[in-house]
Amino acid sequence: MLISRRGLTAGIGLSLAAPHVLAAELTPRQTEGPYYPLTRPADQDWDLTRLPGRSARAEGQVIEVTGRVLDIQGRPVARAKLDLWQANSRGRYMHPGDGGNSAPLDPNFQGSAVILADAQGRYRFRTIKPAPYSGRTSHIHFMISGRGRPLTTQMYFPGEPLNARDGILRGSGAEARALIALAQPRTADGALAYAWDVRLA
Ligand SMILES: [Fe+2]
Numbered sequence: 064m065l066i067s068r069r070g071l072t073a074g075i076g077l078s079l080a081a082p083h084v085l086a087a088e089l090t091p092r093q094t095e096g097p098y099y100p101l102t103r104p105a106d107q108d109w110d111l112t113r114l115p116g117r118s119a120r121a122e123g124q125v126i127e128v129t130g131r132v133l134d135i136q137g138r139p140v141a142r143a144k145l146d147l148w149q150a151n152s153r154g155r156y157m158h159p160g161d162g163g164n165s166a167p168l169d170p171n172f173q174g175s176a177v178i179l180a181d182a183q184g185r186y187r188f189r190t191i192k193p194a195p196y197s198g199r200t201s202h203i204h205f206m207i208s209g210r211g212r213p214l215t216t217q218m219y220f221p222g223e224p225l226n227a228r229d230g231i232l233r234g235s236g237a238e239a240r241a242l243i244a245l246a247q248p249r250t251a252d253g254a255l256a257y258a259w260d261v262r263l264a
Pocket residue numbers: 096098199202204
């Protein structure tokens with residue numbers, strides 16, 4: 064929940080210029096990790112579960128993530144760019160550095176995407192839920208730009224038993240809650256749905 068200084072002070076008749084969002088509510092930075100894509104499929108669209116020319120969709124639980132990119136004052140960041148990458152449903156990245164991982168690649172999985180938020184800062188993408196891998200709970204990596212210094216961070220899933228043991232998630236301390244998406248009702252076609260708003264400094 065956003066707490067504005069205006070809201071805090073309205074009762075005593077004060078008006079403060081800004082900022083309206085407390086620093087603690089900004090989306091915290093997290094490590095980029097070792098698997099930022101070196102190569103990508105030509106297809107980098109919002110649906111990571113399908114690749115052109117292939118009849119099968121990616122293996123795994125289909126999910127849809129929606130949210131907004133906001134600035135420090137809670138205003139939408141129009142046409143913010145979200146560069147995202149993740150492991151597949153077996154916990155394998157499409158990255159040569161993950162070659163020691165015995166989990167297989169999925170030839171039907173896009174693995175990464177670059178999408179733009181709309182004029183209201185809203186974004187949406189469809190993917191499969193990434194599996195946990197050694198030492199990590201399920202997560203999706205992001206590099207988000209559009210206001211100030213690009214934000215490198217990770218999004219997590221609610222209710223995951225491994226969240227409590229993930230050192231990178233725990234490393235964000237109390238701010239980690241801003242990294243965990245909110246579960247939403249399933250989409251009309253049965254995908255699990257999540258909402259995750261991002262606040263850029
Ligand atoms: Fe990762």
